Amino acid sequence: MKNLTTFLGAVVVAISLLLATTAEAQTPMAGANIGQRVNPDDARMVARGGWGMAVADTTHPGFKNIASLTYLRHVVLKYTGYGELTNSDSDGAARKTSGVYSPGLQFALPIMKNKMGMTAGFSMTGSTRWDAEGSASWVVDGTEVEGGFVTIREGTRFKVPLGLAYRVAGGLSLSGAVNLESGSILENYSESFDADSEASLNLKESKDLFRGTSFTLGMLWKPSERLSLGASWTPAYDLGVDRTVKGFAVTARFADSWDMHMPEEIRAGFQYRFTNRWQLGADAQYMPFSKFSGNDDWSVDMEDEQTLGFGLERLKANERRAGMRNLPLRLGANYHRWGYRVGGEPIDEYTFSVGTGFAFGRNLGQMDVSFSYGIIGDVGKNGAQSDVYRLGVSVTGLEAWW
């Protein structure tokens, strides 16, 4: 059985790695501004409404708060993949999109069991993927020229965190991480004209490359067996931007570099186990994008980003002949106000989620699944709205695999 479960986990990872790419077409709002935030939360956290800052788990660690890694006793590798189905409405039309992506791959090892741990990994933090096309007309020499346009926006922002966590005393753990931030936004816009105009295709392509470094300080306090509290702070930092703009059939190109100032980010959360198998928790996040600078087109629409998620979890059990009753159960809800406005109004996102998980042999790993339904934006307020159905799968492998 151990071989079977190991094989199963390997198959899941292999399929996910093969099929997962950067985020596919997401929501129309991802086509605007700095793009849609992508949370690298694993399926367990998603199912609990995003709660994960106060995790203090030995065999099922969370990477949301690096300070929680002090409770590690095994080397751990976690991989998460998502499949999304999105129905979007705007401009009186609807579009269904679906895609698969992998927001993160994380690794951690205990340097001193239950005392000190370190982590490295890859986490997607934002995505700007959306494309659109339609008909258009232009007046040229007093004559209307019919044609069409195609606009494509794609790109990903991600970070590579390298962190260290240390339990300084009792239930208090501290962490520090340096995050190598990087990413790109590629925008491609083309105009085509009806054949009788004899005009050729117009094409503009712009590319922004981001790179920088941020730091995150974390804290986890576990005053009792049932209660833990977590928080992190990422001070404001600068991202270097290299922009290149090219026009088809024009030798010249525009190239410039500048710094984009990203605001600080504060996260906090708690979890409380109120019975032997049931616990609840909540997370909050705040990033004052009103202090963002470095892109005037974006700045005017920035909004302070806020997230509040809470959830309930029934922990797994190994009770003999309990069958499905041993499975963990999770449910949660999440509210997220995006960091920018669309249509002059803030974008509010509501997500409701459920999930469960399956332990591998000898408790040396776990596969978690989550299903969530989210509503992003409002057609009346933002001019666009998306309904998102997401299936998440996370595989956590402990050291027996390696």
Added chain:
Amino acid sequence: MKDSQIATDNKPQGQRRNVFAAAAVALVGTIALLVGGCTSDPASIVGAGLINNQIDSTLISLDIVTIDAFAGLRVDDDTELLQELPTLYLGSGGGVKASFVANFDFSEIFTEDRPIEDFTDEKINTVKLSLMKYLPYAAVDTVKTFNDVGELISTTLEPTGQPLDLFYFVHELDEPFDNASVTSFPTAVPAHNPAPVNDDYIAPSPGREPFLVLDKTTFLRWIADGTTVGLLVQLGNMSAPGLVGYASEEWTKATELPRVEASTIPEPNIVVDFGDSEGVVLAAHNDVTIFEEIPDVPATQAEAGDGFVLRTGLRSYPAIRYDLSNLPDNARINRAVMSVVNDTSQSFGPTFSVMVSEITAATMDVATGQMDVSALSDSNQVFPLTFRSNLVPDVDYVVEFDVTNGIQRAVNLVNEVPRGFLLSGVEESGIFPFGRRPPDVTKPNYYFRQMNFLGLNDPDPANRPTLKIWYSVIDELNEVGN
């Protein structure tokens, strides 16, 4: 520290089966969703307004009539001397007046079958001067009508628009012309007897192969002298206006001629009919067109103010270099069209093609106004862009050329030196059949023709040679860091 699991039993075989089953279901579900991921709707208008990435200005048009330089370049080609032209011209049109001369050597007319004794007034039935028009100059065309089952029911001759009624006058030159002396144009016709030597000059001849009846007595004198005689052929004033081309001794293209027997001689020849099948044919020894009147070709910008010319046969090609300073930097050239307005009342000649090429300033801005023919095939001087085929000089009014590539190169500063646009003529046979690209513009033109374009300073700016550019602007390209 305790794990979050609630461990109560460490032998959970049944539970593991459930776990495996649930995991398998989840896996299958995930794969199903992945497969479903391929069913996204194609991109649509949804979200189009949210992506803030557009071209700042789309398809702005700019008319450029201001030019930096003009040149009327005469092509210098040794194979294109007057005597080498495959066509002889008669008539007048477009300011051109032409006639031709031909020498016949009567010492070569006698054969074993027709010795000198046969050349008597009694034995000779008729003596005619035979000419052959090229097909583009045929005044009538045969139109066949068929019934529903494909049977020929009628054959009619329809006018083609070419000069129909032509009154031919053949004069005897005072002395045979010296072929090598006819090198320039315009030039006067050689001295000749004003009395025509053909008897049918009062009757119009519309055919493709006119046979001009020569005076038998005069012919017998030529026989008796046994020397070379020069004949001048002209069209009378009553003839329909227009230039008409005939096969010369240098003809090369049978496809340009009417369908005739293989033994037929296309160039001017004298046919002696003895009333039987043993006639005698004496082909011209040499021949050449005499351009009595021919307008000068504007060679400079000042001269081209009232008009300029594209001439084939005696090749002279115009070149124009536009002033592009009104075009913004880094404009994305979508389309560029150069247009010239043709004065159809003055232009003449058969259908042909016009090639537009880029020409470097060094080749264009020559003081001599001449360009060696080798420049046309030298990629360091002339770069073919495109061509317009099936142009009829006296019909096509506005002629447009797509010069987008050339303007894109100019705007993108690809050219090491400024370039203008050269218009050159190409015979249709140099274009068709397709597959020969680009046309060989170095080959001499078969026909003499002329397109007279309205000038650089024409009172109506719309008639001036114009470069119209449609461009788009991406403002960022004009900022820093180019």
